[in-house]
Amino acid sequence: MDINTGKRPYSPSVLVLFALWLFSVIILPLAGCGQTATPAAPLSTDVILATTTSTQDTGLLDDLIPIFEAQSGYKVKPVAVGTGQALAMGERGEADVLLTHAPDAEKPLVDSGAVINYRLVMHNDFIIVGPADDPAGVKKAAGLEDAFRAIAASGAPFVSRGDDSGTHKKELSLWKAAGAVPKGQPWYTESGTGMGQTLTIANEKQAYTLTDRGTYLAYMDKLDLRTVREGDAALLNIYHVMQVNPEKFPKVNAKGAEAFVEFMVAPETQKRIGAFGVERYGSPLFIPDAGSDESELGG
Amino acid sequence: MQLLWEGLKESIVLLFSGDREMLEIFWLSLKVAASAMAFGAALGLPLGVFLGVSNFRGRQALLSLANASMGLPPTVVGLWVALFLWRSGPLGDLRLIYTPWAIIVAEVILTTPILVALTAAATQAKRENLHEFLMSLGVNRFQYVRLLLREIRVSLLAAIIAGFGRVFSEVGAAMMVGGNIKGETRTLTTAIVLEVSKGAFDRALALSFILLAVSLSITALLTHVQQRFG
Numbered sequence: 453m454d455i456n457t458g459k460r461p462y463s464p465s466v467l468v469l470f471a472l473w474l475f476s477v478i479i480l481p482l483a484g485c486g487q488t489a490t491p492a493a494p495l496s497t498d499v500i501l502a503t504t505t506s507t508q509d510t511g512l513l514d515d516l517i518p519i520f521e522a523q524s525g526y527k528v529k530p531v532a533v534g535t536g537q538a539l540a541m542g543e544r545g546e547a548d549v550l551l552t553h554a555p556d557a558e559k560p561l562v563d564s565g566a567v568i569n570y571r572l573v574m575h576n577d578f579i580i581v582g583p584a585d586d587p588a589g590v591k592k593a594a595g596l597e598d599a600f601r602a603i604a605a606s607g608a609p610f611v612s613r614g615d616d617s618g619t620h621k622k623e624l625s626l627w628k629a630a631g632a633v634p635k636g637q638p639w640y641t642e643s644g645t646g647m648g649q650t651l652t653i654a655n656e657k658q659a660y661t662l663t664d665r666g667t668y669l670a671y672m673d674k675l676d677l678r679t680v681r682e683g684d685a686a687l688l689n690i691y692h693v694m695q696v697n698p699e700k701f702p703k704v705n706a707k708g709a710e711a712f713v714e715f716m717v718a719p720e721t722q723k724r725i726g727a728f729g730v731e732r733y734g735s736p737l738f739i740p741d742a743g744s745d746e747s748e749l750g751g
Numbered sequence: 752m753q754l755l756w757e758g759l760k761e762s763i764v765l766l767f768s769g770d771r772e773m774l775e776i777f778w779l780s781l782k783v784a785a786s787a788m789a790f791g792a793a794l795g796l797p798l799g800v801f802l803g804v805s806n807f808r809g810r811q812a813l814l815s816l817a818n819a820s821m822g823l824p825p826t827v828v829g830l831w832v833a834l835f836l837w838r839s840g841p842l843g844d845l846r847l848i849y850t851p852w853a854i855i856v857a858e859v860i861l862t863t864p865i866l867v868a869l870t871a872a873a874t875q876a877k878r879e880n881l882h883e884f885l886m887s888l889g890v891n892r893f894q895y896v897r898l899l900l901r902e903i904r905v906s907l908l909a910a911i912i913a914g915f916g917r918v919f920s921e922v923g924a925a926m927m928v929g930g931n932i933k934g935e936t937r938t939l940t941t942a943i944v945l946e947v948s949k950g951a952f953d954r955a956l957a958l959s960f961i962l963l964a965v966s967l968s969i970t971a972l973l974t975h976v977q978q979r980f981g
Contacts, residue, residue, distance in 0.1 A: 500849065509949045514933065529849050531930040546837050546848075648948045671950040703838045 499708035502547035508532035536616030545701025582660035600630035609659035614642025717742035758956025787858035795866025803874025820864030829924030873906030908977035
């Protein structure tokens with residue numbers, strides 16, 4: 453106990469406290485003023501885009517958004533979550549515009565009027581990947597449904613996203629179509645993570661999984677998994693853009709959202725989408741579809 | 752192992768090439784952590800000292816709350832803060848969601864309990880033997896608290912180091928309330944999550960080395976201050 457030195461006017465701890473206090477009371481509110489000066493603008497210029505992880509993970513958003521921002525003057529805030537969460541954000545008016553890939557789950561939002569200006573943007577496809585020796589014989593299966601039944605019958609491991617994402621929704625609909633109930637089976641694992649992580653887990657377990665082609669291409673050289681099924685019409689992965697209905701949610705940025713929808717379906721943007729990924733993977737990651745009829749895709 | 756080495760090399764390239772995106776992420780992480788620590792310390796340290804020296808009903812309940820909250824899961828805090836800050840939430844009109852301020856709010860909630868609990872424990876440990884002695888010397892209340900603070904300065908810095916570790920390494924809440932938006936709310940930790948999900952393991956590793964290096968330097972600096980004046 454150093455009572456003698458304690459007579460010094462200011463001990464270091466008091467100084468440290470004082471400095472912290474000064475910082476928080478004087479400097480931060482000043483910095484905050486700089487911040488609060490902007491919120492006046494965000495009311496009209498910030499556009500919150502709720503989208504799926506695949507558009508971010510492939511780098512498509514990083515490619516398109518700067519162009520939109522330069523053209524329109526709006527500032528896009530892309531929040532990349534699973535399609536389930538993105539749609540839920542739209543349903544609650546937490547986002548201004550949505551870019552998702554689960555038409556069956558999107559339909560109720562269109563019907564209820566939660567979203568408007570629902571437009572087809574692009575598609576790519578899902579593929580089934582699995583171990584090179586294909587223990588379940590998926591390659592030999594006649595149809596897509598037979599392929600899923602073959603996996604269920606063989607008991608070969610299968611890793612599911614299990615996160616209510618667009619890919620997960622698609623996978624569940626395919627099991628349903630095949631008349632199989634995988635949930636609770638010992639060979640069926642739900643990863644609860646994104647596509648990249650799920651592919652890594654499937655690789656470690658040498659399991660089958662359903663993936664979008666883009667993420668698989670990005671991961672391919674790290675994986676010992678092969679494409680065992682592709683090309684079926686039911687494996688199409690269709691992306692729509694839509695704006696959240698401003699009449700239902702007065703706080704949404706309707707003009708900015710509309711501008712983003714129009715941007716996504718504009719001819720120049722569509723051309724850019726069609727060229728995206730060619731340089732790196734040798735083939736495009738997405739096929740632009742604006743203006744076409746959804747029912748004719750994959751024909 | 753090859754990957755680790757590649758990541759280390761990449762981190763050095765990233766740091767010194769002046770990659771703009773990298774610098775933005777780096778600065779944002781530092782700014783968010785520093786702001787959260789400043790607010791957390793302004794709230795937590797005085798409250799901790801107060802809880803340490805005082806005797807009142809409910810004091811133990813508050814201490815238990817602080818102790819229990821040291822382990823608050825960041826995702827829980829993130830979810831709750833998001834509920835409040837969403838457009839449909841009670842504070843939605845502040846438009847803080849998906850801004851750095853949202854992350855700061857969440858991190859202040861995460862770090863303050865650590866600062867309160869550790870400060871209170873240190874204060875309490877010293878007050879018993881100091882109080883009578885100092886009072887017998889005839890010091891007044893203010894002098895007493897000042898001398899007490901001097902006695903616990905090492906512990907105060909330990910609390911700050913622990914609190915800083917919490918905010919700088921946090922990812923769950925930052926992801927949820929910040930949204931990992933490029934150029935705005937992308938911090939070192941959320942950027943690592945993104946790079947991993949992209950399959951860019953080398954870049955993720957590079958970022959992790961940078962995160963560790965920064966965290967280590969700041970902790971070393973704080974430890975130096977602690978030992979120098981302790």
